Amino acid sequence: MDSSLPVTTAPVLPPLDLDVALLTAELLDIHSVSDHETLLADAVEEALRALPALSVQRIGDAVVARTEFGLDSRVVLAGHLDTVPLPTVPGARGTVPSRWEPATGVGTVAAVPADGDVLYGRGATDMKGGVAVQLALAGLLGRDAGPRPARDVTWVFYDHEEVEAARSGLGRIARQAPALLEADFAVLLEPTDGVVEGGCNGTSRYLVTVPGVAAHTGRSWRGVNAIHASAPLLTVLAAYEPATVMVEGLDYREGLNAVRIHGGTAGNVVPDSCAVEVNYRFAPDKTVEQAHEHVYAVLARAGISPEAVEVTDASPAARPGLDHPAAAAFVAAVGGVPMPKYGWTDVARFSELGVPAVNFGPGDALLAHADDEHVTAGAVRACLGALRRWLVPESDGR
Structure with missing residues (x-):
């Protein structure tokens, strides 16, 4: 197929209990350069509406899903659907559709990739790996007889993050339905290599x-x-x-x-x-x-x-806020030494709304927008495991 052209048929996501690394590849194969997020938003909305424990709302090309268990606190897991334009360099690997390469550099990738196997494609790090983690958690907590989380969860999937701030789908939600973003804490699943990054420039x-x-x-x-x-x-x-x-x-x-x-x-x-x-x-x-x-x-x-x-x-920038009890508890749950976020992310929007927020997601941020943008299967699985342990403490994270 010509990877420079958007997909025009309506895509359907596989069941959300699919291995999260394979789910990432499915997301990469849906073209969603800024201004072309509608098909991916459609697929995400359809997958979420099939989960009986979730309420779902669509605002433009932004999709919000929520549990309503009546728990003492609520957290937001947020991520953007759009990517920057595809590479134009001949032979670039960070394109659409995605491709797997074995960690050893030889042979082929098995039906279920090993942790070290590498997934190439536009958005692999920024940030469809993070979106796949969001969806996997929604599939777990939103199903019939799914595990009960320690806190209610709001999932936000939004458009137009990679362009001027005035067009942001998250900003649109904040203007049109701010109550949907009310929470005690938020995690933005931007790539951080699995380390908590506080605030942003x-x-x-x-x-x-x-x-x-x-x-x-x-x-x-x-x-x-x-x-x-x-x-x-x-x-x-x-x-x-x-x-x-x-x-x-x-x-x-x-x-x-x-x-x-x-x-x-x-x-x-x-x-x-x-x-x-x-x-x-x-x-x-x-x-x-x-x-x-x-x-x-x-x-x-x-x-x-x-x-x-x-x-x-x-x-605006966002201060780290890691001394906030919710942020401190999150850091303790997922481990590691917190780092600063040098780039701008939407933690700043949550900060303006009075919701403490951190960045935490799979993939190396230095690969975002690169011609060889990629993420490993293990990085996406590790992020999912950490967030699952935090949301469902009795879980072993698998």
């Missing part, structure tokens, strides 16, 4: 416009080259030394980078405008407003005034 984006004067390149002295005039800005950004900021015992690394540049209209015209896109990743000791002030101060070193800067996107 914030992110803000800016468009810096540098003016010039157009002229024919044969008489370039009559113009002012806007691309050349952007050199002081690029020099300042190249020399910028990002900070490492400790927040509640975790070290968050910041970053300020030019990420895109636009300028020029023709091969024989001195450009009269140059636009530089800038991204700032800031530690959770700062608000969005403080992040803006910091960026303006850095840009001022290049002679850039705030009037020349347009804020195009901004999402």
Whole structure:
């Protein structure tokens, strides 16, 4: 099949008691690049509605399922359905459909892969491995005569995480049905290599416009080259030394980078405008407003005034909150030493809603969006086991 094209037939997920590694592969095979999540959302909704112990609601391409056991506390398990676009590099392995490769590099993968066997495909780490874990837990707790968890659970599967924040399906739920997100604690199953990652950096984006004067390149002295005039800005950004900021015992690394540049209209015209896109990743000791002030101060070193800067996107950071009793209990249950989350994740949205949240999921975050994006069968199974032990304490996690 042509992996660059979306699937157009309605997919059906297998029973959710399927081995979670195989379930991950099934999810990878459903194309769900941002703006194309509907078919996957349909499949997830159908699978969840078949579970008698769950109530299910659909809001756009976001699906929410809940147990209603009347327990003393409630937790949210959240994950996004969309992926970034497919690789365009010839021979890239992180495509659709997925493919298994044996851990040894030789032979073939058995019908049930070994823990070390590797699953390649777009979204393997970010974050269909985590979504498979969510679904497996829903299949366990939502079935007839399933085990009773220690706390009620809300599952949130949402669209448009990989694009601008205003389009987020989680944000849509927060606006249209905020009661669905009420909880004592939340776990976002973003890839963390099976380690709890507290909080997250914030992110803000800016468009810096540098003016010039157009002229024919044969008489370039009559113009002012806007691309050349952007050199002081690029020099300042190249020399910028990002900070490492400790927040509640975790070290968050910041970053300020030019990420895109636009300028020029023709091969024989001195450009009269140059636009530089800038991204700032800031530690959770700062608000969005403080992040803006910091960026303006850095840009001022290049002679850039705030009037020349347009804020195009901004999402707040989230403090770790690992001292919260629910977070501390979760860390104790799943083990390991907590780490900071350097990227932005939707724990920040839960933090704004007053719900303490952490990141915990299968796969190496450094492989997210990579041309060889992959996850091991063992990593997905281990994450499922840890969450099962936490939710159903008498369980052995298998």
